[in-house]
Amino acid sequence: MAEKMKEFSFGGGTFSRTSPEKLTSETKIVNVVLTFEEALKLSVAVQACVMWLNEKNRATKEGKAAAFNLAVNFARRRVVITRGMKVNKKAKPKPVKHAA
Numbered sequence: 001m002a003e004k005m006k007e008f009s010f011g012g013g014t015f016s017r018t019s020p021e022k023l024t025s026e027t028k029i030v031n032v033v034l035t036f037e038e039a040l041k042l043s044v045a046v047q048a049c050v051m052w053l054n055e056k057n058r059a060t061k062e063g064k065a066a067a068f069n070l071a072v073n074f075a076r077r078r079v080v081i082t083r084g085m086k087v088n089k090k091a092k093p094k095p096v097k098h099a100a
Helices: 036-055 061-065
Strands: 011-014 017-019 031-033 066-073 078-085
Touching: 011 036, 036 066, 036 078, 061 066
Parallel strands: none
Antiparallel strands: 011 078, 017 031, 066 078
16 A cells, blocks of 8 residues: 655644534634743744745746645644645635625
8 A cells, every 4th residue: 555645834833622513504713822932833833834935936837836834733732834836726715794
């Protein structure tokens, strides 16, 4: 059986809790709480990815498509920063209904 290769990451941190704890289809916002030490690790990962992005030549297709990806693994309670690729299609925003 072929082993799956580990994806590259710039690093991340372990979060202590989320709010709400259980996600549903109605969940619109998730708060992720990290300790100071874990937040420092995440900060270093964010800076490393931003520096990688800054090295890209924005005049090329590859440079324009390079992006930052924040991955949240709820099972392992981890937040990880990886390389991402920008989606070319622009999503149309859904209209917001305001109470009158």
